[in-house]
Amino acid sequence: MSIDRAVLVFAGFMVLVSLVLTHTVSPHFVWLTAFVGLNLIQSAFTGFCPAAIVMKRLGLRPGNAF
Template identity: 65%
Template sequence: MTIENAVRVIAGSIVLLSVVLTLTVHSQFVWLTVFVGVNLIQSAFTGICPAAFFLKKFGLRHA
């Protein structure tokens, strides 16, 4: 799996988890979704993605 695909899987999983937690636990979990969305937007403009940094440390590589 490439870093780009892994970042998408992680972001999508966190968004889905956030939605479930928002609906079942507490409405403030919606901020987790906001955080993921803002991080995706800033990484598109800056090219800096914290998740990609950690995935590189774990040994994943670009395609």
């Protein structure tokens, strides 16, 4: 799996987790969903993604975007 696809999987997973936490624990977890969305938008424009850096260090192969 490339870093590009892993970032998409991780972002989708985090959105689903935050929605479950928002529903079951506290409505304030909706801010986690907003953070993930904003991070995806800024990485589209800047090419900087902290999750991609971590995944690269874990040994995932680079993709086209990261």
